[in-house]
Amino acid sequence: MAYKITLTVNGKTITAELEARTILADFLREHLSLTGTHIGCDTSSCGACTVHINGAAVKSCTVLAVQADGTDITTVEGLSQNGNLHPIQEGFNQEHGLQCGFCTPGMMMTAKDLLQRNPNPSEQEIREALEGNFCRCTGYHNIVKSIQYAANKM
């Protein structure tokens, strides 16, 4: 049976009908073609699918799309505003915080959540905040620096 949901995604109001079992990550990727949100695991461990729901970082593979009914969602595609990169995006570029780029959207969304809660995190606080996001390319070294760059800029 199909369920109807209405939600805001990156500032646009979206109405859709979908199966109850559709996870939010699949809804974003398959229904809305917002493929910047990635799926890297089956267990909500890797964080590649992290988006913001009502301003807080959430792993979109752990949320049913129907649960997101009525919420305000931001994905990586909604990070930059009016063609200007968000300081976190800029930081990842300036400090070489990405290599293959697959974990990057989730990393940035988690970083945004961290900097909202803690605008001046220590290195240890950044590392702990990234505990739920895996990167296999960078050794996290430059991801930490990217987030420090953004914190300084914001």
Add this chain to the structure above:
Amino acid sequence: MSKYIGKSIKRVEDKRFITGQGKYTDDIKLVNMAFAYILRSPYANAKITSITTDAAQEMEGVLAVYTAADIPESIAGVPCGWQVNFKNGDTMKEPPHPLLVRNKVRHVGDAVALVVAESRSIAKDASELIQIDYEVMDAVTNPKEAVQKGAPLVHEDVPDNICFDWELGNPKEEVEKALKDAAHVTELEFINQRVVPNAIEPRSAIGHYDTAYERYTLYTSTQNPHLIRLLLCAFVLGIPEHKVRVVGPDVGGGFGSKIFHYTEEALVIFFSKVLGRPIKWTAERSESFLTDAHGRDHVSHAKMGFDQDGKIVALQAHTFANLGAYLSTFAPAVPTYLHGTLFQGLYTTPKINVDVTGVFTHTNVVDAYRGAGRPETTYLIERLVDLAALEMEIDPTELRYKNFIPAFDGVDQPGYQTQVALQYDSGNYAPVLEKALEMVGYEEFRKEQAAQSNGKFLGIGFSTYIEACGIAPSAVVGALGARAGLFESAQVTVQPTGKVTVYTGSHSHGQGHETTFAQVVADRLGISIDDVEIVHGDSDRVAFGMGTYGSRSLAVGGSAIVKSLDKVLEKGAKIAAHLLEASADDLEYDEGKWTVKGTDKSVSFGDVSLTSYVPHNYPEGLEPGLDFSSFYDPTNFTYPFGAHIAIVEVDKETGVVKLKRFIAVDDVGNVINPMIVDGQIHGGLAQGIGQAMHEEAIYDDTGQLINGSYMDYCMPRADDFPSFEIDRTTTPCPHNPLGVKGAGEAGCIGSTPAVVNAVIDALWKNGHKVKDIQMPMTPERVWSAMQG
């Protein structure tokens, strides 16, 4: 003049990734595309007595359920690309690796049926309705146990599960005699455990058959699209290569695991034609754990002998290498030619013998994983050296300085001929260790270590490594068993407006080629980097390529680009000479223009480009256009090296190990983009340290992978590491035009033994004279070591 080379130019590829516009295989949607789910064996060793698919076929939304019965017997499976012979000259055992299993499954995850449906979820639901009767048999997962008489056989026609036995170096009896005569012998039996590559993008493949053009397209998360095309066409399906396009779009990490030709690639191509619709398959993470080729898995016994003065006199090792249930594409090369050939290390060891037994077990395949064979060698040698230093009560750095091969540049001094086939290109080994010791503050550290009394044990561990990269001279690897050449190709197309498109056979899946290669091109041509585009990963756009692995892209692929650039400039000079009414010999090229020496008469690269395509006023007999292809086949491997130092703190009550500092000084030859090279080192370090401290793929006795998910397999996280302290020395490669050696694997090769050595040092200095702690060094293992 270098405007770009040697500078940390920000990556041009970043923009699409940080804005969510990267295009990975699973992001691609084709019209009318169907979705596949693969039903896999839950058993490690079982006969299939029946398969019933009726209920699945009838489910609404299911398009087809395919089993081995739907694949012609002429399609035997995916091939192996490297042949190793037995010591007696017999060819290795090479059982087929079928696309779908017909009669007998050989590891958990072996593919049994392919369900294709209108959606992923329907395909997965339908797979649950397939009934398969299995007759389950005993399994064997440990390579040393698998060669014992009476062990369950993986393949009935492979006695004792032995794929090959292999030996390299000096005659065994000579090495044994040298060990017998040695003043001290350090002996170690240990396991280099199996790890899972875990690229964060799961593998994915889309097969599409276009009936109008009778042409196939395969999108796949691969490190080498052209090699996949060759294997798929010529060795698996028997379809014409010129009718197949393979695209490796953005790829979310490889680390070796996406080099190989996987069965799923052939399945989606084959059945897309049968079904008449594009088919997409994307692995779930649990499938990645079960089927992405794993790494390492050696059981080794090694001895290193020393004379009275601490000079190494001999090294002998025997390794049982687990290959898994089938031969993955390059599996036989990893424990042999990428492993045995590095046993010289950085030392003058005069007698070396390496003996390797390649073994089938009821486990997933094992193949190249970042470093591929070289980390296993480095682990073995460097563990022995640090342990010997403790046993002989010599400082581990002093022991290394005593044994380093003296410096040689490979130009005025010849390369260094090892006892194990290779000839090192250039090396200067003491300075990397000197620099690393300065960074660590070695004397101060030893004082601090001696003084510590807070219930924590401080330890320091070393690793000075060498690797063979820039893989590789085709003739050499051909003689060693490769069934492919390992050159690289590059086409440089100068557009009429002077913009440059470069088509490279290398493939970037995080390495930043779109930037590094563009730096080389822009500098050589003296043009803006914005005027250069690097194209890779599409067999319809790039004529040929061998792909990216073995830290080869810049050393081999970059050299091919340089060859084409040289041809562009040579022809450009002829056109310029004509326009300037001068002799080409009288011209010099700098900052994007040809100038008649000693005059201000010049013509720009852009004008020459335009003239080549609008050849009205043009040299007689010269072809129009400015477009060159080149193939570069190196004359030798490259040999990066380095010194890694780990400092750990061990909690004596709990066995918890904290990595406090990690220092790496690597020499990767000339560096084009320091920022990118540093990033490669960082990532390699995390994987090497991850193996030492966290990671292990664990199969139980029945062949179940008991930690096949991110809930169970310990992936290294951000808070597992300190900030890395890295630096480099520069010893250029003497045999390629850029002088580069490769940086992709260095971090992963050097770091693992340094961490284990540090923990052993911490324990030893506090009275626990343990020789080995099995990786990963969990608190339980470290604590147990301190009790015994």
